[in-house]
Structures are given as C-alpha cells and as structure tokens.
Amino acid sequence: MSTDSNTKYVGKAPNRVDGPLKVTGTAKYAAEFDVPDLAYGYVVSSPVAKGRIRKIHADKVLGLPGVLHVFSHENVPGLAWFDRSYKDDVAPGGSPFRPLHDDEIKFNMQPVALVVADTFELARYAASILEVEYEVEKHETDIESKRDEGYEPGRGKTGYMPPQRREDADKGLEQSAHRIRHEYIHGAQHHNPMEMFGATVHYHPDGKLTIYDKTQGVYNCQQYITKIFGLSKDEARVVNLFMGGGFGSGLRPQYELFLSVLAALELKRSVRVTLTRQQMFSFGHRPHTLQTLELGTGPDGALLGLKHYALHETSRFEDYTENVVNWSGMLYKCPNVRLSYGISPLDVYTPLDMRAPGAATGSFALEVAMDEMAYEAGLDPLEFRRRNYAEEDQNKKAPFSSKKLREAYDEGARRFGWDKRPMAPRATREGNLLVGWGVAGGVWDASMQKAAAKATITADGRLTVASAAGENGTGTYTIMAQIAAETLGLPLEAVTVRLGDTTLPEAPLQGGSWTAASVGTAVKNTCEALGEKLLKLAQKMDDSPLKDAKPEDVEFVNGLIRLRKEPQQSVVLRDVLQVSGEREIEVDSSAMPNPVNMQKYSMHSHNVVFAEVKVDEELGTVHVTRVVNVVAAGRILNQKTARSQVLGSVVWGISMALMEETVMDHRYGRYMNHNYAEYHVPTNADVRGIEVYFVEEEDPHVNPLGVKGIGEVGLLGVAAAITNAVYHATGKRVRSLPIYLDKLL
Amino acid sequence: MNPFTLTRAASAEAAVRDFSSHDSPAYIGGGTNILDLMKENVAHPTHLIGLNKLPLNAIETTADGGLRLGATATNADTAWHPEVKQRYPLLNQAILAGASPQLRNMATNAGNLMQRTRCYYFYDTATPCNKREPGSGCAAIGGYNRIHAILGASEHCIATHPSDMCVALAALEAVVHVQGKDGARQIKFEDFHRLPDDQPERDNTLQPGELIVALELPKQGFAKHFSYLKLRDRQSYAFALVSVAVGLELEGATIKDARLALGGVAHKPWRDKKAEQLLIGQPATEATFKQVAEAVLKDAKGQGTNDFKIELARRAIVRALKQAAAGEQQASDVFTNSNP
Amino acid sequence: MSIVSTSSAADDQLRPPVPPGSVTLRINGQEHTLRLAPWTSLLDALREYVGLTGTKKGCDHGQCGACTVLVDGKRINSCLTLAVLQEGADITTIEGLGTPEHLHPLQQAFIDHDAFQCGYCTPGQICSAQGLINEGKAHTEDEIRELMSGNICRCGAYVGILNAVKEVAEKELKMASCTCYGSHGHSSNS
C-alpha cells in the first residue's frame, strides 16, 4: 500500500547513472588504463587462408632498438595441452583455435605473431616488416559451393536446440491451396563494435596480473586465462568497467587477451595489445546463410504446411550452431512443420553469435516468405499474420508465460496508419519516388541465468551493489542502480554500482538479453536480504515502531523503513545505521531461474515492425523514412535505456537490410572490405523517423522482475519489414540482403 | 608505418628544394590520405614535408574574373567560400558530397587532387596490385570490383579516382598551377589525371617533386543550371559508385553550353567533351539527355561486380541533366542526398 | 602448394626509428611538452603520451569520427594528423569541454536525450557537434543529420544524437537570433 514515493525508479526513465562519465571521456575502456612501464604489442596477421608457416624471420626486427620480442609458435612456451583448457563458456563443439599454437594457418588474417616494443608506433612498424614464409595450400571459403554438403551438427553449444518437425509438412503443403517456395540469402556480417578489441595487462611486482580486457564476460576470460597459463584466480584478475559495444563479439575471449597475457608473463612487464579495425574482421562473424522456405495455406489463409531449411558455414575446427529455423515453428500456428539445419566447414574462423543470432537471420527469411505468402493468398500481410496467430508454443507444446503480440499488432497498426495501406504494390508515388509499406516481426527467448550479487551499505546511508556483469551500452549500471535504490528506498544518487570485475560476485556472460533478468534479480534478492538485516537492526532501536514487523510487513521508501499498513509508523534508515553502530553491512545473494516455470511455460519476447520506404525507381536508392517498432518484452525497467536499445536495433535492421555485408574474395579466401569505410553501417543521415513502443505485458512466471530483456528482440523483423516495404513500393521482390541499389535497377 | 623525418616548409620554393634533397620524400597537406596509406604500409616515404604553414591557402578572384583556389586551402573553406557558393555552386556541392565535415576541415585542395584510389586490393598488401607494386598483377580484375571502373580501364588496372571535388573541377575546366625545381607551369585539368594504360602506378602527370600551388577556375561557373548527383551505398560518408557533375547554359529551352563529367567510373574524373557537343544546340529534353547518356557509355565495359554501373551511370546522367535544366539545385551549406 | 614470403610493408628495407624530439602541444588551454617522434598521430599523442583517453580510437583511418577533436575551433579526425603538425594550434578535447561535475550543455543534452549507449563514439560525437555549432551551417534536421554523419555510432543512437544536437544548436542560434529548424529539411538531391 505504498503511497507517495520518489524512490520508485523501476519502470521510469531516469538518465543513465554512468552518463556523466561517458559524455566527458572519463569512462575507462580496456585499452585506456594507465599502468606504469607499459610495452605495446602489435599483431601480425596471415595474408593467406590456409597453409603452414615455414619460418618467421624475427632477427631483423629484433635488431631494432626498442623492440622487445617477437612471439610466435616458434617460441611460445609450453602451455596447457588439452583442448578443454582453451574452451570458454560458449565454445561450440570442436577444438578451439589456439593462437600461436603451431605452424598451421586455418583462416585468413589469423594471428601469426605478436611484436612487442617500447612504443606503439615501433611495434606497429616492426610488425609491418616482419618477414614470414608460408606454404600455401588450397582453401575453400564459399558456402555456395557447399549447398549439398551441409550436415546437422551433433555437438551443439549451450542454448542450441535441434530443429523440430511435427506431423507431415509435405502433406500439409500438398493440401494447400496456395504455396510458395523461395531461397533467402544474406552474406557474412561482422559485429564491428566501435571500440576495437584491446587489452591492457598490468604486471604487478609480485607477478600477479590485472587484465583490463574488452569482453562481455570477465569470468569467462579469467577461466580461459587461468587454465591456459596455469594461473590461480588470484593471479589473474580480469576487469571490464565499460565496453565500447559488443553485440556478441565479446562473448568469447578474443586473441588480444591471450597474446597480451602471454607477453606480460614472458616479459614480466605490463603490456597493451589493441587490434586494428582490419583485424576486427579476423574473428567471429554472423555467417553467410542460405535459407529455403516453403509455405502453404488453405483457401482461408490458414497455414497448413511449413518447411524451413538453413545452411551456413562453420570453421574446420568448431561446429558453430545457431537457432535459425526453430522460430518458424513457433511464431505462427501451423500443424505440419519440418525445420532442418545444416552447417558446412570452410577455411574461415568460427562464426560467432551476433545480435539476435539465428533469429535475425531466420526471421528475415520467414517474414519475407510470410509476406510473399500473404500476397499469394490475397491477404493483407498483417491480417494474414493475425489469422495464423500462435496461442501456444507448438515447438514446446507449452503455453507462453505471456504474449501480447496481438496487442502489439494493434498498437503498431494504429500508430503507423496501416489501415490506409493499399494492397497492390506500386500504388503510391511521390515524384520520382515510389512509396511502400511493409510489416514483419519476430520472437526471441526470454532467458535467465544464474547470477550473484553483493550489497554493502555504509553508515552514511550509501549503498554499493556489485556483480561481475558487464556494461556494453545496455544500461546495466543504471538499471541495477534503479532496482537497488527502489528495493531499499534510497535515492538513486545514494547508490553506487560496481560491475565487470572478477573480484565481484559471478554473473553470466553479457549476452542473450538475459542480464536484466538474471543480474537484476540477483541485485533485488541481495538488497532484500540486506533489507531484512536492516529491519532487524531497526527493531533493536528503542521504541521501534517496527518491533513486531515481519519482513513482508514493511517497505523501504524514501529513506524510511515503514509499515505497509501504517506508513506513518516508520524509522529513518540512516538513523538505524547510526544507532546500530555498524560501519558497514554487507550481504551476498544470488538468483537462479525457476526450473518448474521453465518447464511449464514457453518464455519469449515478441515484436512487430512497420516500415515505410521511398525508392527512387530510376536510381534504385532506398530511403527508410519511417519505422514503428512495437515490442512486447515483459516489464520495462528503464523506459529511456530500453527505448535506446530498440532504436539501436532498428538502425541495425536498416543496416542489415540496405548496406551491411562483409565480402569475401574467394580466390584469396579473404574478406576484402575489411574497414569502416567499405563495410557500411548507417550514418546519421541514413536514419529518420523511428518510433518505439512497448506494450504492457505482465508476466508473473518468467522471473521475479517480470522482465524479458530488450537487447535483441527489437532487431527482429526490421530487415524483413524493409524488404517487404521495398516490394510494396516497387513490385520487386528482393531475397538477398543487403538491398544495394543495383538490385532495384 | 615506417620511420620518417619531417620538416614544415615555409615557402613553396623551400618545399620543392626540400623535396629534391631527400631520398624518398612526400608532401603532406591535410594528411588524410597519405597517413592513411602509410598506416596501411602502402605508402612509405621516409621524409615528409609539411605544407600546412605555407601561405598558399588564399581564395581570390583573378584579373580575368576567375577564381584562384590556394593549394592548401581546406576543402571546407573552399566549399563555403562566398565566391564559390555564389559563382561555382557545382563545386560547392561536389565538395560537400565528399568525405565528412571533419575530413573536409583537414583535406587540402591539392591533396584532394592527389588522393589515391580506394580499390580494396590497392589498400591490402596481402593481394597483388599493379598500382601499388608494378608488375604484381591486378587482383581487382576477376575479383570484387563493385567500386571499379567502367570507362577507360586497362588490362593492368581498373581502379577509379575517388574524388568528388575533382569531378566538378573537371566540368569547370580548372587549371592546375604547379611549381617544380625548374619553375612553374600550368596543367589543364583534363591533362592532370591520367588513364592507367600500362603504368597504373602513375595517377597523374605531375612530375616528382612538383608542388601544386593553386587551382584556377575560369570565369564561367554555370551557377544557374548545374547538378552534382552522387550515388553511393549509404546516404553520407561514402565514396561514389557513380557521380555526375553537370553545368548548363540555357537560352529558353535550348542548350547553349554544356559541361558533363562523371566520377566513380574511371581512373580519372571522366569529362566527356563529345557528349557536351551533343548537348549544345539541342532542346533540354529527356530525349536529348538519353541520347547523350548512351553516347557517354558507348564504350563502357563492366568487370563483373560493377556491371550495374553502366546502367546506373546512364540513368544518373539523365537525372542530373534534368535537375540542372530545371535549375533544381541551389548552392548550400550542406549536400544532402535525402530526397524524401 | 606454393610458397610465399611476406611482410606487409611495401618497402621492407629496415629503417632505424627516428628519435623523438621535443614537441609542445596546447591542449585544453594547457601546454604539454612531450618527447615525440614524427610518426606519432595526434590521437596517439593524446591517448598514449598525455593520458587523455577521452578521445577514442574507432578505426585509426578517418572512417569513424570517434577521434574527433577541435583544432582552433574546427573539428578534425585526430587519427589522421601528426602531433608535430599541430604544434602551435589550440587543441580542445572532450576533457576540455566539461567534466562530470561541470557538464558542457552538449554533454548534458546527450545525457538527457540518451544519445549514446556504449559511449565509445560519444566524445567524438560531442566534439563534432561543437564543431557543427561553431560552423553554423546546419539549419534543419536533415542538415544536422548530414553534418553529423562523420561520426559513426555502431550502437545506433542517432535519434538521440540528432535531438541533443538540435536542442543545443537551437539555443545557440537563438542567441544569434535565428531559428529555422523544421522537422523537414530542404532536399537538394536524390
């Protein structure tokens, strides 16, 4: 029965608590920590895709004054022997790549040496003149040549679900009145966060290391490093306070970490290694994917059969898998479904989860196919989706813990003005421009992982909450502060959040949109536990009005502990602390997903995207002029940061639809547009008119906070909605991304 | 990037002298191209001569009514100079269509002429490239050549000149003033950049050590009927796939004088004088424009990934001519592609 | 099978490093005398030699804008100029615009409009926005978008960036008695 309260922060839109640090350049990223006597490492990359290193001629380079060492497989000391030592938390099945391990070249731009020198400039120069001899072998890098060689992966990584089938898809298709079958393609994409991968390893006089690394998981990196180098946890502290964007690229330890630690240990000196933008194209990527979709409906537009097959590359050494096709068995109701999935090894680095892995890919194909099917069946594309609305998760045969997609359809259609859309393509023209509207959407897992947190309150009433989770732009500092402040009724300014450090309680990798749910719940539990302690202290005070209260009888609001039923019966929290005489009180706690609910329910977030494009018919240029993205993702903890994540997702979708692709020259097995000038992502001028809405979705089952995570769902359907809008504008169906202007000429 | 020494020249003469007294020297203007290439290990001078203190950044009217643009004036200062905006809006728009505000604040006019191709293979020392390493072969032929030439290419190189500004300068018949060891000379813009033939390592006809001191624009500025149309893979901060610079003089509906140059299609800014002749005396109609576009692209040849550029260029020429004839463009402080 | 022997330098003759010399830079109103060789970029000088890490390195090749600083009031990419070439100039970095305790209006506006996520492009965006305001050329939303396009934001915070820059630019322009921001820009081309 809480009344007036200004310490209710959850669900509001406070500014980011780390904003002042970020806008003033005070926030420290991995390569920015000031440590004494720093040496610089520069990575030498292979110019060939496959072969062996014959010889590394390091002598010449070592003769340069100031060059300290050239690390390569020729001189790397004995390290951990077994594959499993190199396996990180999210390694797919197979045998992980070991930097500088042997003479074998497995992929183009593979790191072959690290040159360390007293200055960055010198290391860079020495790296450029290091002569390396290679025996070149024939490579294979083109998935198009492997169309018939895909195999279903056996050894999946965590979270991978083998594709499903139910009833008889062929029969369903045969019985259909309307059918379509098409192939959908997108090329490889690289995460390319703004901050390039880098690590600063502080070598302490006692030989211990503090490792500032760019990563989405400090514990994952610590585990990796300690196993490989035989260090104790206490000897390798890993820190990441701010990450300049991850999008999945930091889920696995990247080679700057291995190389900088190696150099620091061998040279007994602090070392910094940063990759170049070109080297940002030398590890994981969203794989080049070929998908075939077959749909059939009855005369009324009800789906009768669905087949979805996806094929993409993996490396020769690991079986990378993602859930590309599964969504197609879940987003719409369909009795007869066959989902299948293949991967094929090539001489490339293992692909790596990239924002909404699998779903961004799968929903593009499914949602364009749905648009094609709607036209085939003569139905408005939104109406077609409504007719096939999935009331339950047919893959899992379980009810959704909550699903307000229908409400999202309504809200989006109203905001966008969908009812004014003419069905026929090419119906609207403005001068040289054809105008088109498209719709699409998607579904994404609402998951939760085990997480721990610590909360400390000091006599002055300041609260510190800590967990090793990361902040890569999603607003972790802010939402944790909100949860903590609200749980203990403190002003936001009285809360300090500490993240990204292996000296703090363990948190899961920052990925999969589960941080809010997992770490948020841990913070809440921890603060509640601290609250109970505080209540006990309050009860010890003379004449305490709370003497007989149980924890559930009180609430923490506005710096008070008060009785829920009689809010005027309260004590001032700070007084409790003063009187108790304790200098600080600390509590640890954790949170776990609820296995019963996980069994019982299908937990997912959904979205729908409406897009308007204007296409210059003669010149082929596409402008995305309006996007309405409506998301149903449970409770929104911070309206501002959540909105930003969805806005960013729309920009990603525009990028995926219109410009983003890493192009490989298969003669060299090498990505050729490996820089920010030729790997295009949107500029400010490419973005206009984005609206984001959240539908209210209460979910008592998903987790105690009722949140589903917002980092990935917003991307779903954006590329498809744009592709569908392009069709509506021009009558041209593009089935391969990106929609460069030449595809519309 | 290899080690180098650096001096900052105080006068054009001193710069030229300094150049001839070093082994592997290079001038540095804004540095936006040469430092990029040095970091990529594509350029490797061992001595740099800094030009940013030279008194060569003035923009002033010439005796015969033209405009002289100092070699070290920045692209931004040039684009926004009132004389350029008023009298040469085509140049204003072309400059503003290129690079980014930051880069335009650094880039010098001379550096813009001298910038090298953005060919992916030229930039990547892991692949062969005749321009970077004569005789090593051209990886772009038979490779990924979306940004490559459709006109005037050779079997040795199919690179394009990436500049926007130069397309306008070609259309405006600028003259390049240079200073060498043996004195000054002037180079007509059409003779400045060259086609690759069997010497793709040479982008232009400047002799080693010659310093660009100014660009001179003749009086005729085509301020009423012009267009700079740039097509690229995103709305801004991207090089042209195809760009078209047009200047027209109209008498009623008849074309009295015409200039037409293309960017992104050849090893040099591609001015087509024959096409200009085809325009002169003709009515400013779509039919005329289409004919002219055909003529410009008569000998065009695609390389695979860039085949589309032929059709794109054809349509872009027609559109740009239409825009110019209609007097749709205005000089402005900003070039925006944003039609809607 | 073939054998290749490579180094990435086009010229692999070994050259001794050029020894550092004394270079004085005026950064945020303060003189810093450093020992620098000519090959140090202004960006690396700021980050690695002066310890001003607010200026970011997103590409090191002029392709992203994260390294934007103001030199004599004009925005430039600090990765593509040499520190020695900036002797005598007035260099302003993000640290010179404001501090967490005393935010610059643009910094406050970026916070209010949530014009960033990871924050890595942000110092460059803000310096660029100050440069844009100094230039005084952007009068419409489309013009702000175009003139802020030299700063890539991979997080895609462009909507917030536009609104933040617009808010501050409008105020500045009001002082200069001119308000002409509309929601639709002029269009000059296709």
Ligand SMILES: Cc1cc2nc3c(=O)[nH]c(=O)nc-3n(C[C@H](O)[C@H](O)[C@H](O)COP(=O)(O)OP(=O)(O)OC[C@H]3O[C@@H](n4cnc5c(N)ncnc54)[C@H](O)[C@@H]3O)c2cc1C
């Ligand atoms: C990411 C990016 C995007 C870009 N996009 C575009 C674009 O869209 N359109 C476009 O047109 N340009 C674009 N540019 C290129 C930019 O315009 C050029 O880099 C710039 O004009 C070069 O000028 P500068 O003064 O910096 O040259 P510098 O780098 O200083 O010099 C370039 C060359 O010119 C020589 N040189 C310099 N001054 C003289 C002189 N006075 N006499 C003789 N030789 C001289 C140098 O020795 C060097 O070889 C882009 C650049 C980058 C980095």
Ligand code: SF4
């Ligand atoms: S097109 Fe020219 S620059 Fe490009 S690889 Fe061929 S020779 Fe080199």
Ligand code: FES
């Ligand atoms: S770091 Fe300078 S532009 Fe990217």
Ligand code: FES
């Ligand atoms: S805020 Fe992350 S790149 Fe812009």
